[in-house]
Amino acid sequence: MAETFPKLPPILEPLPPMAEPRVSVFRWVFRILRWSTYLATLITLILLLHKTPPPVVASTPQAAASAEQKVSQVEQSVSQGQPATLRLDETELNSYLANHLDLAPQAAATAPSGGGGSGAPSDVDVEQARSSVRDVKVQMEGDQVHAYLVFDMHGKEMSLDLAGRLGAADGYIKFEPVSGHIGSLPIPQSALESAVKKLMESPVNREKLRLPSDVSDLRIENGELVTTYR
Numbered sequence: 001m002a003e004t005f006p007k008l009p010p011i012l013e014p015l016p017p018m019a020e021p022r023v024s025v026f027r028w029v030f031r032i033l034r035w036s037t038y039l040a041t042l043i044t045l046i047l048l049l050h051k052t053p054p055p056v057v058a059s060t061p062q063a064a065a066s067a068e069q070k071v072s073q074v075e076q077s078v079s080q081g082q083p084a085t086l087r088l089d090e091t092e093l094n095s096y097l098a099n100h101l102d103l104a105p106q107a108a109a110t111a112p113s114g115g116g117g118s119g120a121p122s123d124v125d126v127e128q129a130r131s132s133v134r135d136v137k138v139q140m141e142g143d144q145v146h147a148y149l150v151f152d153m154h155g156k157e158m159s160l161d162l163a164g165r166l167g168a169a170d171g172y173i174k175f176e177p178v179s180g181h182i183g184s185l186p187i188p189q190s191a192l193e194s195a196v197k198k199l200m201e202s203p204v205n206r207e208k209l210r211l212p213s214d215v216s217d218l219r220i221e222n223g224e225l226v227t228t229y230r
Contacts, residue, residue: 051159052184054148055139057094064095071096078214078229086227090140093225097136140223144178158183164196166225168218173209175200 067088077084088096134157135150146163161181167174177196180187187195199205211218217228 051150051157052148052161052181054135054137054150054159055146057137057139058091059095059098060091061095063089063091064099067092067096068099074227074229084229086225086229088225090138090223093138093140097138101133101136140220140225142223143220145220145225166218166220168211168215171211171213172200172206173211173218 070086070088070092074084074086133149133151135148137148139146139148143165144163145166146161149160149162151158151160159182162177163179164175164177167176175196177189177192179189180192200209214229215227216230217226219226
């Protein structure tokens with residue numbers, strides 16, 4: 001009699017793996033753009049708040065005295081109805097500014113006013129920055145001027161670095177920007193030109209940029225500030 005064996009159960013076939021939810025390409029793109037935006041904002045804030053080192057300029061009592069003497073001689077000539085030209089080199093100009101500019105002694109710890117999140121400085125922001133300037137240094141090379149300012153904006157110390165050509169037109173100061181930085185963040189040329197144009201054409205600032213009636217020209221020449229009086 002043939003030997004019988006117990007019937008084995010059928011081999012269980014493995015269940016197919018559960019399909020993982022697939023993330024759409026659009027969702028991945030959205031995530032990448034979102035985190036890229038966060039990263040760009042963070043980098044922008046870091047650059048804005050990171051002050052660039054000030055230019056190395058000299059300021060001495062001797063240069064300040066020389067500048068005062070030159071200014072006095074020019075004023076005397078102009079009072080007598082004679083034309084005159086005032087020339088100040090870099091050291092004389094910085095020494096003169098150090099003695100005559102009314103700079104803020106320290107940053108004012110003010111709370112943010114909330115400019116609406118538009119990114120553009122309001123008139124209040126501009127006035128606050130102007131009134132809280134703590135340091136000014138000027139370099140002159142060829143026909144260009146390089147101005148460095150440290151100011152307080154809502155309790156944060158920031159720097160503004162501008163380079164361009166200084167001049168006079170129709171009795172007003174004229175400035176043609178070449179480059180600019182806020183902190184370590186470069187300002188696009190188109191935005192820089194637009195901001196300077198708006199600043200100079202603003203009715204509030206227009207009169208502040210008016211030259212004295214006896215000044216006929218203002219320029220940077222061979223690394224010196226040259227002011228011509230009628």
